Amino acid sequence: MTPPKLELRGVWKAFGDKEVLRDVDLTVDQHEVVCLIGSSGSGKSTMLKCVNLLFPIDDGEILFDGADITAPGVNPNQVREKMGIVFQAFNLFPHMTVLDNITLSPRKVHGVGKAEAVERARGLLERFGLTDKIDEYPDRLSGGQQQRVAVVRALATQPQLMLFDEVTSALDPELVAEVLNVIRGLKSDGMTMVIATHEMGFARDVADQVCFLDQGRILEHGSPQEIFSSPTEPRTQQFLQRIIDAGRL
Amino acid sequence: MSEQPSIDEFGGGPSLLGPPHAPRSREEGTRGALIAFVSTVIFVGVVLWAVLSSDAWPAVQRQFFSWDHFVDVFPDVLGGFWLDVKMFLVAEVIILTLSLIIAMIRSLRGPAFFPLRALAVLFIDVIRGIPVILLILLLGFGIPALQLPGVPTSALFWGLTALIISYSAYTAEVYRAGIESVHESQRMSARSLGLTQVQALRYVLVPQAIKNVIPALLNGFVSLQKDVALVLVLGIREAVREADIYAAKTFNYTGYIAATLLFLAVSIPVARFTDWYTERDRRRKQSISA
Numbered sequence: 001m002t003p004p005k006l007e008l009r010g011v012w013k014a015f016g017d018k019e020v021l022r023d024v025d026l027t028v029d030q031h032e033v034v035c036l037i038g039s040s041g042s043g044k045s046t047m048l049k050c051v052n053l054l055f056p057i058d059d060g061e062i063l064f065d066g067a068d069i070t071a072p073g074v075n076p077n078q079v080r081e082k083m084g085i086v087f088q089a090f091n092l093f094p095h096m097t098v099l100d101n102i103t104l105s106p107r108k109v110h111g112v113g114k115a116e117a118v119e120r121a122r123g124l125l126e127r128f129g130l131t132d133k134i135d136e137y138p139d140r141l142s143g144g145q146q147q148r149v150a151v152v153r154a155l156a157t158q159p160q161l162m163l164f165d166e167v168t169s170a171l172d173p174e175l176v177a178e179v180l181n182v183i184r185g186l187k188s189d190g191m192t193m194v195i196a197t198h199e200m201g202f203a204r205d206v207a208d209q210v211c212f213l214d215q216g217r218i219l220e221h222g223s224p225q226e227i228f229s230s231p232t233e234p235r236t237q238q239f240l241q242r243i244i245d246a247g248r249l
Numbered sequence: 250m251s252e253q254p255s256i257d258e259f260g261g262g263p264s265l266l267g268p269p270h271a272p273r274s275r276e277e278g279t280r281g282a283l284i285a286f287v288s289t290v291i292f293v294g295v296v297l298w299a300v301l302s303s304d305a306w307p308a309v310q311r312q313f314f315s316w317d318h319f320v321d322v323f324p325d326v327l328g329g330f331w332l333d334v335k336m337f338l339v340a341e342v343i344i345l346t347l348s349l350i351i352a353m354i355r356s357l358r359g360p361a362f363f364p365l366r367a368l369a370v371l372f373i374d375v376i377r378g379i380p381v382i383l384l385i386l387l388l389g390f391g392i393p394a395l396q397l398p399g400v401p402t403s404a405l406f407w408g409l410t411a412l413i414i415s416y417s418a419y420t421a422e423v424y425r426a427g428i429e430s431v432h433e434s435q436r437m438s439a440r441s442l443g444l445t446q447v448q449a450l451r452y453v454l455v456p457q458a459i460k461n462v463i464p465a466l467l468n469g470f471v472s473l474q475k476d477v478a479l480v481l482v483l484g485i486r487e488a489v490r491e492a493d494i495y496a497a498k499t500f501n502y503t504g505y506i507a508a509t510l511l512f513l514a515v516s517i518p519v520a521r522f523t524d525w526y527t528e529r530d531r532r533r534k535q536s537i538s539a
Contacts, residue, residue: 052441080443091438095456104452105442157442 003066005030005161005192006051010060013043013050013216020046022216024060028161028194028209033187035203036196037227038213039239044196045088047213048163051194052085064161081109084154085163088170090146092138098125098149099134102156110157117156124152128182144175151182162186164195180206200240200249204228212236311501318503322495326504329488330511336405336477336487340413341470348417352424353450362446369421376418382479384411389483408480416473423465427458464530467523471516478512488512 006028013021021043028034036044049055051062053069053076062070069079093101102124103117112120125131128148138146147167154162164183168176180202186193187206197203203210204224211221212233220233228249231237243249300306354362355369376384388411393402401407431454439449459466481490488511492504 049437054437054441076440077443077445080441085441087434087438087441089434091434093435093438093453093457095460105444108448108452109443153442 002030003063004028005032005065006194007063007066008047008051008060009063011047011050011057011062012059013046013055013057020216021050021057024216024218026211026218026221028192031190031192032208033193033195033206034209034211035207035224036194036211036213037198037200037203037239042213043216044213045165048085048165048194048196052083052163053079054085077109081157082159083161083163084157084159085165086147086150086154086167088166090138090143090150090170092146092150092153094138097135097137098130098141101138101149102153105153105157121152121156124155127185128152142175143171144178147171147175147179148182151179155186160192162191162193164193164197166196166198168197168199198248200228200243204249212239214239313502313506315501315503318495318499318501319507322492322504323507325491325495326488326507326511329486329491330508332485332487333474333477333512334515336409336412336480337474340409340416340477341473343413344416344420344469344473345466347413348420349424349455351417351421352428353447353455355421355425356428356450356454357446359446373418373421376415377422379415381412381415381476382482384415385479385482387411388414389480404483405480405485408483408485409477412473412477412480416469416476420466420469423462423469424455424458426465427462428454430461431457464523464527467519467526471519471523474516474519475512478508 004027006026008024008026011021011024012019024043024047026034026047036047038044046055050057057070060070061068064079064082068074069076092098093104096104099118099121102121103112103114106112106117106120107114122131122134125134128151130145130148130152133141133145133149138149141149147170151167167183168179171179176199180199183193183195183202184206195203195207207224209221210224210227211218212227212231212235213219214233214235220227220231220236227236228240231240240249351369351372354365355373357366385408388407389404392400392407393404396402428450435453435457436449439453440446444452478487478489481487481493484490486494488508489505492502492508495504496502
């Protein structure tokens with residue numbers, strides 16, 4: 001039996017006195033899409049950054065393809081080569097063109113030749129309708145375009161797992177759809193993804209599993225049907241009620 | 250929308266003399282320039298008249314502004330100044346490289362790099378605590394006196410080395426401030442793509458950092474361009490030393506004025522360029538955020 005793509009076991013993380021993740025367990029199977037929902041500060045973003053080893057965890061373990069990536073002696077760079085992460089604020093490199101942003105990691109980290117890296121970048125840009133932006137600098141692009149370039153940049157390293165950290169939160173409402181459609185496209189490719197999001201409608205559509213985080217704990221998880229239609233925890237019910245009241249679901 | 254003035258309407262870019270208030274139209278711009286010109290002429294005229302008509306002026310002129318002495322001393326001072334320029338150029342190139350390496354070492358994270366980081370901090374703290382002139386004397390006289398086999402004994406070599414060491418410590422801090430001014434998310438983003446710390450610095454952080462600190466680096470240029478003269482304490486015959494020798498011989502200080510003019514001829518353009526560059530950069534940032 002193949003192990004799950006990603007597994008978190010009893011993960012704890014604190015910043016100083018503030019506990020941000022408390023005993024988090026999560027299993028993400030190959031090709032599965034998991035959405036993390038919950039109010040700001042509930043730990044969604046920290047969880048993704050812990051998986052990417054950008055933050056060291058305090059306790060527990062994180063397994064990737066069954067191997068503990070939080071064990072001492074693991075080279076974080078080798079782990080990161082297998083996963084891509086996209087951030088809320090795009091974080092494109094402002095001094096590089098779109099093409100250079102995308103080819104930097106394949107060329108310098110993965111040892112891909114220039115011609116092949118450019119070829120791969122062109123292919124991805126074409127797929128996401130960004131071909132004409134290839135030589136632009138990030139500050140000349142709209143937020144939606146920047147975020148799509150950030151997705152392409154992460155995909156160019158050919159990751160086996162994609163992490164999305166509230167990727168539409170910094171976008172104007174009319175630009176949200178273009179980025180969500182990109183993620184839908186990845187789902188149909190069978191990409192394994194963990195998505196922290198405030199877009200409940202999108203989570204309901206795209207997720208195989210939804211986790212509701214509250215104060216650093218996964219309070220409730222299940223199919224979108226279970227979480228959105230018949231949540232059992234009062235906190236989940238409250239949270240969803242507020243979302244519905246705000247007209248966002 | 251049409252209310253928004255374009256950058257061109259602000260007088261076509263930053264002026265070399267800093268940011269005065271922007272004229273609203275070409276006509277007012279011309280009138281402003283005329284007023285500035287006339288008031289400057291009057292001001293300079295009054296000052297010159299006050300100085301030249303004072304009782305002490307003939308003595309001052311004889312001691313500092315004698316044309317005959319100027320003609321006499323200028324070739325030697327110019328020759329010495331050429332040495333200053335060469336020292337400056339060689340030192341600056343090495344300083345810019347060395348200090349960047351020190352700053353990068355200081356910016357490495359993680360417990361494994363602690364010894365390197367501590368060494369960089371120690372170097373910066375110690376060197377910045379020592380007066381440049383003391384370092385020049387220490388290395389310039391001290392090391393040649395040791396007569397170590399295979400070690401250069403040239404005072405010029407060690408004087409320049411002292412300057413390079415001292416300025417590298419300061420310049421490393423300039424670079425470091427630049428690296429820290431790049432938002433943390435850029436480092437995180439680079440690391441998330443699998444880049445090592447050094448790769449993240451080299452390809453992502455340092456290029457952005459350098460852009461942020463160019464004015465501060467140019468400021469350092471001006472400072473070093475003058476401080477190379479300090480090696481005169483080692484007996485090196487650069488511009489100030491030549492002027493000094495001439496003054497000792499003739500009791501006339503015109504040579505100092507000659508050296509002053511030469512230093513100013515280099516440092517003022519660099520200072521103007523720094524202002525111009527800073528101003529242009531500020532405008533560009535404003536136009537992007539607008």
